[in-house]
Amino acid sequence: METAMSFAQREATSDMPPRRLLGAYLEEARTECLRYMRAPGFMLPIMLFPAMFYLLFGVLMAKSEGVDAGRFLLASYGVFGVMSPGLFGFGVSLALERDGGLLTFKRALPMPPGAYLLGKMLMAMAAATVVILLLLMLALSLGHVVLTPVQMVALLLTGALGVLPFCALGMFVGTLIKGQGAPGMLQLIYLPMSFMSGLWFPLPMLPKFLQKIAPVWPSYHLDQLALAAVGLRQGVLWPHMLVLLGFAVAFLLLATRRLRRAG
Amino acid sequence: MTLSSPAVARLDRAVKRYGRLTALDGADLVVRRGELLALLGPNGAGKTTAIGLLLGLIRADAGTVELFGQDPQQIQARRRIGVMLQDAALPPTLRVGELLRLTASYYPNPRQLAETAALAGVTDLLKRPYAKLSGGQQRRVQFALALCGRPELLFLDEPTVGMDIEARQKLWVAIRQLLAEGCSVLLTTHYLEEAEALADRVCVMSRGRMIHEGTVEALRTRVALKRIRCLSALTVDTLRGWPEVSEVWQESERLHITTADAEIVVRRLLDADAQLRELEVQRAGLAEAFTELTRDADEASDTDQREAA
Numbered sequence: 001m002e003t004a005m006s007f008a009q010r011e012a013t014s015d016m017p018p019r020r021l022l023g024a025y026l027e028e029a030r031t032e033c034l035r036y037m038r039a040p041g042f043m044l045p046i047m048l049f050p051a052m053f054y055l056l057f058g059v060l061m062a063k064s065e066g067v068d069a070g071r072f073l074l075a076s077y078g079v080f081g082v083m084s085p086g087l088f089g090f091g092v093s094l095a096l097e098r099d100g101g102l103l104t105f106k107r108a109l110p111m112p113p114g115a116y117l118l119g120k121m122l123m124a125m126a127a128a129t130v131v132i133l134l135l136l137m138l139a140l141s142l143g144h145v146v147l148t149p150v151q152m153v154a155l156l157l158t159g160a161l162g163v164l165p166f167c168a169l170g171m172f173v174g175t176l177i178k179g180q181g182a183p184g185m186l187q188l189i190y191l192p193m194s195f196m197s198g199l200w201f202p203l204p205m206l207p208k209f210l211q212k213i214a215p216v217w218p219s220y221h222l223d224q225l226a227l228a229a230v231g232l233r234q235g236v237l238w239p240h241m242l243v244l245l246g247f248a249v250a251f252l253l254l255a256t257r258r259l260r261r262a263g
Numbered sequence: 264m265t266l267s268s269p270a271v272a273r274l275d276r277a278v279k280r281y282g283r284l285t286a287l288d289g290a291d292l293v294v295r296r297g298e299l300l301a302l303l304g305p306n307g308a309g310k311t312t313a314i315g316l317l318l319g320l321i322r323a324d325a326g327t328v329e330l331f332g333q334d335p336q337q338i339q340a341r342r343r344i345g346v347m348l349q350d351a352a353l354p355p356t357l358r359v360g361e362l363l364r365l366t367a368s369y370y371p372n373p374r375q376l377a378e379t380a381a382l383a384g385v386t387d388l389l390k391r392p393y394a395k396l397s398g399g400q401q402r403r404v405q406f407a408l409a410l411c412g413r414p415e416l417l418f419l420d421e422p423t424v425g426m427d428i429e430a431r432q433k434l435w436v437a438i439r440q441l442l443a444e445g446c447s448v449l450l451t452t453h454y455l456e457e458a459e460a461l462a463d464r465v466c467v468m469s470r471g472r473m474i475h476e477g478t479v480e481a482l483r484t485r486v487a488l489k490r491i492r493c494l495s496a497l498t499v500d501t502l503r504g505w506p507e508v509s510e511v512w513q514e515s516e517r518l519h520i521t522t523a524d525a526e527i528v529v530r531r532l533l534d535a536d537a538q539l540r541e542l543e544v545q546r547a548g549l550a551e552a553f554t555e556l557t558r559d560a561d562e563a564s565d566t567d568q569r570e571a572a
Contacts, residue, residue, distance in 0.1 A: 014331075014342040016371045027368040031354070031361055038356035038392075100352030108318040108348065110341040110369045110412070 016112075025115050032119035033126065036089075046088050047127055050081025051134040057200075059143045068232070070145040075226035076199040078135050078159060079219055083194065085127035086163040087186045090120050091170025095182030098174065117171070124167050125160045132159035147230060154229035162222045165244045168251035169218070175258040193217050218247045268295040270329075271343075271416045271447045272317050277326035279312050279471075286312040288471035289326065294416065299438070299448040301458035304468030305557055310451045311349075313468070314418060317449070318346065330416070342370055345414030347405050349421045355394030359385055359404050362393060363411055370412030382437055383407030398425040406434060416447045423457060435460055455553060469557045483546065488555060489525035492543040493518055495536045505531060517541075 016024075036043050058073035097103050106116055132155055139145040147155075170186065177185050194200060196210050197219035203211050214220045221240040227233040274292040278285070287309045294300045302310050315321045316328045319335030333340035353362060360376065367373035380386040383406045388396060393404065402425055409417055419438070423431040438448060438461055452458055458465055458479065465482055467475040475482060488509065494516050502511045502520060507528050510521040522528045525544050532539055 014339045014371060016342070020368070020371060024368040027365050031357060031365045034361065035354045035356045097352075101348065101350045102352055102354070104320060105346065105348050105351035105353075107320055108341070108344075108346045108418075109366065110338050110344075112369070113338070 021112055024112050025118060028115040029119040029122045032123050036123060043089060043127055046084045047131050050077055050084065050131055051138060053077055053080065054135050055138055059138060070139060070143040071230045071232055074135055074139045074145055075230050075232065076223055078132050078155060079162065079223045079226050080194050080199045081131040081135060082128045082159045082163050083166045083190060083219060085124045085131065086166025087170040087190050089124045089127055090167040091174040091186050092182050093120065094171055094174030095177055095179055099179035121167055124163050128159045128163035129156060132156050151230050155226060158225050158229045162225065165218045165248040168248045168255065172251045172255040175255050193219055197223055199223060218244055268297060270294065271296055271331055272449060273329040274313060274316065275327040277316055277323045277328055279316065279321065280324050285471055290471060291473055292466060294447050294449050296447055297442065297445050298463040299442055299450060299461050301462035301465045302449060302451045302468065303458060303465055303553060308468040309471040310468055314420060314451065318418065343415045345409035345412055345417045347409040347419045347422055353393050356392055358390055358392055360389040362404065363407060366408045367411045373412045379407050379411040382410060382440065384433055399427060399430045402426055410441060414446060416449065417441065419448060419450045421452055423454065467553060467556050469561065475556050488521050488523055490545045491520040491522065491525060491528060493532065493539055494541045495532065495539045497536050
């Protein structure tokens, strides 16, 4: 009887008060950010690479092309830069942690559902915001680009939210490949996709066939949104948003299904 | 803790297949409140799979898996367990205190940080980054993570691998303290002396099944083998010819004989060699019992296979 009593009492204690549950999510996100801030070797190249690219091609080489070229390149290199925290920050770290057994350990623990992924997602969003901030600073100071505050905020938002479909894609690849193989695979996706979406050279300069299939790539749609944010594109935007949302949901579902099966 | 104590974890005819390999073949296991059950078995016996099922990491193909009467994939069930896995690469840049705070945040009613640290002996490590710790210190931190949520059931998978003797003894003390508080423990280990020192019951696995379950004492007496050691002029080959001798080998000068009929063998030895010296007779330890059990199981299943073929 006594044991039955204590069993019932314990039953009650295995419920989490909502405040503690929220605390667990926050703690997970906080430590996820902390650990990468302390390991700059992982995130810094991811964030600086696009800025360096922009400095070379967008600022130094595009000087003669006029102000519009500067803005155009700010948008497309911004998209190029936002993709990488998603694909690499999310995908590679997931692949490494599956390999090292950390994910297994966390799955055995009573970590609230999704806290691990949410932590990584916030981390990627923060990194994407930093990437856009860096590019904005370069564009406004060295690139002589002129933007209204609304345009700047719009571009920042596009970056912070636009990283999410690439998080989902990175996550999916991270569930397919364990450990050190993931970065190579992700490069194979990242670079060609950027090129074929017109992020390096404007789409009209690419072969007709590539122009035709460009809407297949999520980066193409994000580029359209980024161009609209800096005032270089008019027209309806929701189809692009919908495509990105659908892309994110599809890969998220695929990835969680694989995670549940393969761990 | 008696047979009537409620089960905190249970496998009932659990089956798990990976392709053509059957990792668990109808395994039964019960961990009762307040006891330490040691799960033993050679590599590939299915221990890791059994634990994976109980932690909700994998799903059984058939049979029942329960943690506190619930599906282990229910988070409510896992809020009552603590876990120390064999290899989990924890975030290297996080400090020990941060790791503890994070893990404790998953539980409804965790221990205070200082209490956890004192129990696991990591108080002096709290400010250190995890990567800067020695292997033994990292194991202690992993143990601290396992107990920080005030669990009712602890899973300890090879907890003392990589620890020196002193650290191992300290961990044993901490485990006994948790048991005294009413916590149950499921321990897997390769060190039989660890099972002997800590376990109320042992469960021996071989080829995906439980082949023995009982107290440490019962396991030892079940195997009636004795070990005889002596210095003698008799050769290994001669002794091998004796029907009572089940195993014999020589180490430097000393003969090591295992037998179920120690009295007969000793009499024959003394008859055959009047110069025999330094005679010792000992009850076989858990190690011999364990080897014998798993070998029997292997032979039995080999016979099964031959009969089936």
